[in-house]
Amino acid sequence: MCFSKSVVAEVIISNSSIKVSGGMGKAAAVFMTIVNDTDGADRLISVRTLDFKKAMLHDTITSTDGVVKMKHLMMGIKFSKGEEVTLASGGKHLMLMGPNKPILTGDSLKIWLNFESFGEIETTLIVQ
Numbered sequence: 486m487c488f489s490k491s492v493v494a495e496v497i498i499s500n501s502s503i504k505v506s507g508g509m510g511k512a513a514a515v516f517m518t519i520v521n522d523t524d525g526a527d528r529l530i531s532v533r534t535l536d537f538k539k540a541m542l543h544d545t546i547t548s549t550d551g552v553v554k555m556k557h558l559m560m561g562i563k564f565s566k567g568e569e570v571t572l573a574s575g576g577k578h579l580m581l582m583g584p585n586k587p588i589l590t591g592d593s594l595k596i597w598l599n600f601e602s603f604g605e606i607e608t609t610l611i612v613q
């Protein structure tokens with residue numbers, strides 16, 4: 486668990502953490518709380534980072550037979566005005582795949598979240 490906080494204008498990111506899986510870190514899930522404190526609805530449409538080849542928005546779905554799968558959120562994540570969305574283990578999260586370098590404890594990774602109306606917001610994750 487790690488915490489880093491970015492406040493840029495009025496989309497607020499807090500409690501961010503990154504969980505690396507698969508040996509040298511073949512993939513990582515990113516969790517955080519995002520508050521849309523702007524004047525209107527918005528939508529998180531994409532995420533990017535220089536440290537992984539691919540970054541996606543995922544949701545976690547448990548099928549009726551108990552199989553847990555991750556689903557690509559093609560339409561992004563919608564925020565109504567003032568809405569707080571928590572990205573957490575077992576729910577919606579950011580998925581980073583294909584590291585461009587070994588991801589080690591203590592590394593700080595920059596990611597950029599792209600919102601339809603608000604634009605891009607940068608945040609830093611510390612690997613723990």
Ligand SMILES: [Cu+2]
Nearest residue numbers: 543555579580
């Ligand atoms: Cu995922």
